[in-house]
Amino acid sequence: MTKADLIEEVSRVVEMTRKESEVIVEAIFDSIVKSLRTGDKIEIRGFGSFRTRQRQPRIGRNPKTGARVEVPAKKIPYFKPSKELKDVVNNSPTPVAPTAPAPEPTPTA
Numbered sequence: 001m002t003k004a005d006l007i008e009e010v011s012r013v014v015e016m017t018r019k020e021s022e023v024i025v026e027a028i029f030d031s032i033v034k035s036l037r038t039g040d041k042i043e044i045r046g047f048g049s050f051r052t053r054q055r056q057p058r059i060g061r062n063p064k065t066g067a068r069v070e071v072p073a074k075k076i077p078y079f080k081p082s083k084e085l086k087d088v089v090n091n092s093p094t095p096v097a098p099t100a101p102a103p104e105p106t107p108t109a
Contacts, residue, residue, distance in 0.1 A: 048081040
């Protein structure tokens with residue numbers, strides 16, 4: 001699902017215009033990003049939590065030249081799904097592709 005698909009779904013479910021739905025989706029995403037930038041944790045019950053993790057500085061290698069490169073410390077966004085979300089995803093019926101019937105055994109003489 002893309003952001004445009006999400007906006008379209010919100011528009012359909014809430015019966016708003018696409019433009020109004022886009023404002024809502026953008027506001028949610030902007031709020032999440034703003035909170036993560038300030039180091040806050042976002043917890044959405046039944047869905048999961050967003051937070052940042054600190055990566056330590058390290059020495060990497062340029063794969064093309066093999067030269068050593070210093071990689072600075074940085075924060076990365078991290079999402080941890082809730083138990084409820086995991087259960088819903090794992091217990092939902094997944095469409096199974098039809099399998100070809102097994103070939104008939106050939107008679108041996």
